[in-house]
Structures are given as structure tokens and as C-alpha cells.
Amino acid sequence: MSLNIFVNFTTDDLDRSKAFYEALGYSINPMFTDDNAACVVLSDTIYFMVQTREFYATFTDKQIIDPHTQAGASVALSQDSREAVDAIVARGLEAGGSEPRPAQDYGFMYSRDLEDPDGNLLSFLFMEPAAVEKGPEAFMTEQGAGAQATA
CATH class of the missing domain: 3.10.180.10 (2,3-Dihydroxybiphenyl 1,2-Dioxygenase, domain 1)
Structure with a gap:
């Protein structure tokens, strides 16, 4: 299945x-x-x-939030490179989306948030393959940077 x-x-x-x-x-x-x-x-x-x-x-008996003012969920979608993250966010901004905060660069992972025109939150991220394999701390240690964010 x-x-x-x-x-x-x-x-x-x-x-x-x-x-x-x-x-x-x-x-x-x-x-x-x-x-x-x-x-x-x-x-x-x-x-x-x-x-x-x-x-x-x-489909629900619960109150439906307004995604412009409340966060219900954030969907994170991986990309193949930092450049691919930047490119898809640029296309989203040109199509009427907004970027609610600056890019986040953690050394092992690069992430940008994009809100669609209705306020639904998407995150696009690239994670270094070695960090996926070994874990963020081990990757950052190998890079000599520790595991601190450089956002």
C-alpha cells in the first residue's frame, strides 16, 4: 500500500x-x-x-482559523539546494505571497518561510546531506562551527 x-x-x-x-x-x-x-x-x-x-x-465541527492572524500548521518542503529555496520563494513572492520573516541559516540547514495569499504558511528548506546522514551536531562539529544558528 x-x-x-x-x-x-x-x-x-x-x-x-x-x-x-x-x-x-x-x-x-x-x-x-x-x-x-x-x-x-x-x-x-x-x-x-x-x-x-x-x-x-x-469536514470539521471546529472553528476555522484565519491563517492571516493565526498559525494552524506550517508545511515544510525540502529543496535540492539553497538556490532552489531562494528560487521558489522568489516565484511565490512574485505571485502574491509574502515572506513573514528573514531567512534562517543554521549552517546545516537553510530555511525560508512563505505565506500564500491566504496566509497559509509554507517553509522551504535545504539541509546539507551530511547533516541528514550524521545529524546536525556532528555535521557542525566537522565544520568547526558547533551547532549554533547563524540566523
Whole structure:
């Protein structure tokens, strides 16, 4: 059995959301897209379901937060390099997103946050392969830098 991941976001403007995520380089699956929701394809197993607030409300009895003012979740997506992180964030900013804080550079990991036009928080990160293999502290020790952030 393969595992698929569906991350659900709310939007106030479905067409704007589709355009934003397409600008990041993702595609929209038309078979699972209608006036209520859009299926954003990140990979063969990972999807964002961007849903109107009204439609999203049909799946829960809980209060739906306003992602412009409250954090419900942060989705972190790895990239192949620091340059790839910068490139995808630049595309997101050009497409109407915002960067809520400066880039974070921890030596072993480089991360930038991007909010979509509805305030949903995405983090794009690159982690040095040796840090993934050995752990951040061992990698930083080898680099002679300790495990402190240089943000």
C-alpha cells in the first residue's frame, strides 16, 4: 500500500490560490478540482487540497482559523539546494505571497518561510546531506562551527 499525503488549506479566492501554486511550479489535477476545491500536485504522493472556507467547514465541527492572524500548521518542503529555496520563494513572492520573516541559516540547514495569499504558511528548506546522514551536531562539529544558528 502506498501512502499519499493530502494537506488541506482554506482560501478566500480559489482562482488566486490555483495561480499562486502553479507559479511555484506545481500543477492542478483537474479531476479533483471544482468550484469548491483545487487539488495541487506536489509529487506522486503529496497533494495540497486548497478549499473554499465554506467547503472546508463541511469536514470539521471546529472553528476555522484565519491563517492571516493565526498559525494552524506550517508545511515544510525540502529543496535540492539553497538556490532552489531562494528560487521558489522568489516565484511565490512574485505571485502574491509574502515572506513573514528573514531567512534562517543554521549552517546545516537553510530555511525560508512563505505565506500564500491566504496566509497559509509554507517553509522551504535545504539541509546539507551530511547533516541528514550524521545529524546536525556532528555535521557542525566537522565544520568547526558547533551547532549554533547563524540566523
